[in-house]
Amino acid sequence: MDELELTEPWEGVLITPGPSSHTGVLVLAGSSGRIERERARILAQEGMTAMSIRWYGGPGQSPGICEIPLETFVSAIDLLESTGVRRICLLGSSKGAEAALLTSIHDPRVDGVVAMSPTSVVWGNIGPGLDGQQHPYRSSWTWKGQPLPFVPYDDDWRAAEPANGPKAIRGWYERSERTFADLLPTAGIPIEETRADVLLVAGGDDAMWPSLPFAERLAARRRAAGRPARLISSAEAGHRLRLPGEGPAPASPQFLYGGDAVADAELGAAAWPHILDLLRG
Structure with missing residues (x-):
């Protein structure tokens, strides 16, 4: 495999399995913003050209997930396409899944999307924008300079866990959906x-x-439109799903993610053959 470090216009890594590959995959992390090297390497070992980029928090980028241009991912697809791949796919987790789904809507070159731990709506910003401001809430994403409609957060919500320990914030999203129910359709x-x-x-x-x-x-929205969508799920798994070959996710001092190492890996293993089928087309 050939591993190329990227520095412009964003930090990242491009891994090619050999002289040519049919599929190119853009791998997007969630709110960590990290470059998903391990996941990209695993995909390259399966014969795919894999790229992962830092899409916020890097040089010249917004310090938070605030009004991130979807064109960031379009330009990454440009680079991936230039390697000669014939099938373009996106694989994203959490906020990266949100970005992957939205990018596939706006860029018709995308042939497949794997959305792990996704959301069904666009959410408000997490952290500050280029102006250094976190409030009032703004969209996480823009397209052609225009912010996408979004659901803000209800800041009256309080976590049930002690203030000095990691917190489960699922209830914050659930409450925000109820508070701003009128915004959900758009x-x-x-x-x-x-x-x-x-x-x-x-x-x-x-x-x-x-x-x-x-x-x-x-899945229901897509099927209602007569389009297929496959859903692989497990009642026991949490937010940070692990694919075969990946180690367990490290504990966080800030957040509780649910599930456990076994359940998260089992769901990743169950989904893996379906992921490979989709990516390979």
């Missing part, structure tokens, strides 16, 4: 508009946000 991700094949993977014990209900809504 903030919904129009998954029926993507031409890409769609695979959703979610755990019912997700303590970060209700990804399984979100995934079920996405």
Whole structure:
């Protein structure tokens, strides 16, 4: 395998399995913003050209997930396409899944999307924008300079866990949906508009946000439009699903993610053959 470090216009890594590959995969992390090297390497070992980029928090980028241009991912697809791959796919987790689904709607070159622990609506910003401000809430994403409709957060919500320990914030998202229910129709991700094949993977014990209900809504919305969508789920898995070859996710001092190492790996293993089928087309 050949591993190329990327520095412009964003930090990242491009891994090619050999002289040519049929599929190119853009791998997007969630709110950590990290470059998903391990996951990209695993995909490259399966014969795919895999790229992962830092899509916020890097040089010249917004310090938070605030009004991130979807064109960031379009330009990454440009680079991936230039390697000669014939099938373009996106694989994202959490906020990365949100970005992947939205990008596939706006860029018709995307042939497939794997959305792990996804959301069914666009959410407000997490952290500050380029202006350094966190409030009032703004959209996480823009397209052609315009913010996408979004659901803000109800800041009256309080976690049940002690103030000095990691917290489950799923209830914050659930309360925010109830508080701003009138915004849900316009903030919904129009998954029926993507031409890409769609695979959703979610755990019912997700303590970060209700990804399984979100995934079920996405699948129902797509099927109502006469378009297929496959959902792989487990009642025991949490937010940070692990694919075969990946180690367990480290504990967080801030958040509880639900599930456990065994359940999260089992759902990843169950989804893996379906992920490979979709990516390979």
